[in-house]
Amino acid sequence: TPDEVTALAAAGVNALQVLPRHGGPVVRGARTLDDTGSERAYLPVRRVLSSIGQSLERGLGWTVFEPNGEALWNTVRRSVEDYLQTLFRGGAFAGTTPDEAYFVRCDRTTMTQADLDAGRLVCLVGVAPLVPAEFVLLRVVKRTAVP
Incomplete structure (x- = not known):
């Protein structure tokens, strides 16, 4: 769900989400596990x-x-x-x-x-x-x- 993707992104996790219009799984987010705020x-x-x-x-x-x-x-x-x-x-x-x-x-x-x-x-x-x-x-x- 969008809320789960948002929560994962806040934790530095790039979720995989199946989007039929894109033909399959898509990486949602572009973050690392760096939690320093930089x-x-x-x-x-x-x-x-x-x-x-x-x-x-x-x-x-x-x-x-x-x-x-x-x-x-x-x-x-x-x-x-x-x-x-x-x-x-x-x-x-x-x-x-x-x-x-x-x-x-x-x-x-x-x-x-x-x-x-x-x-x-x-x-x-x-x-x-x-x-x-x-x-x-x-x-x-x-x-x-x-x-």
């Missing part, structure tokens, strides 16, 4: 975040050969911003300006001295998949050349 509870948001994370993981693999310093941070920041700008122009994020849609931070505020000493590059990426300027955060950690 946008990550929605499958489309989770898919976008997963896709971004995987793309950054692959696309930043070259950092392992670079010294961890400001030159690398600037290059990585520009590269990630270019990628997110492409997604923004394609309608992947909410907002009418890039500032409302995403941000990238890759500097001394995202890394400790221990990170630098261990050859870890840490970037913070925020995207607004549903509401402008309400960012869901991704923490990106990559290996760099150890000094």
